Amino acid sequence: GAGVSQSPRYKVAKRGQDVALRCDPISGHVSLFWYQQALGQGPEFLTYFQNEAQLDKSGLPSDRFFAERPEGSVSTLKIQRTQQEDSAVYLCASSPATGTISTRMHFGDGTRLSIL
């Protein structure tokens, strides 16, 4: 299909390990968003890219979290020295429009990260 693809679907890591989560947006989509969804909560904004530029990273919870989108397409969310509170579903969304207001935001299925 032509939806937003995230990999892996599930990731289990030991506390202290580094993890990398991948997002393949819909081809041609300018905007890309990362959200964190803890159990029983709604998605929380992490960061926003317009093409390769990271225009908003105000939601990243700490300097252990790092996101990149070097060629304006695929994006990687990296979490260093993982902690148990990092356990959550990480959602990626893309949109053909610019800006953080978008009615054409398409979400991926998410990566469920569990930190032991």
Next chain:
Amino acid sequence: AQSVSQHNHHVILSEAASLELGCNYSYGGTVNLFWYVQYPGQHLQLLLKYFSGDPLVKGIKGFEAEFIKSKFSFNLRKPSVQWSDTAEYFCAVNANNNDMRFGAGTRLTVKP
């Protein structure tokens, strides 16, 4: 603190019952309002949105929502639910062109 509140964590209804899911927000200024739905095993999908104009907005699958500015509310309604409406529903607010903020979600279970 600015927030989006969904009053019901889990709602259980029988088929054909009417549905109303509450959503309140605490942001001032210009707001854009959304309801998203997540069916079991699927990704989040936009159900409906309000940007301006008629405060009663209609979405897909017979859902509608009413923006009441004085109450800071954007409740979701459906006159007669179906088993296939079983899903998690998220209210979201985009205030003053900042990032989208989601409520904690309401899980709807419709019994056949």
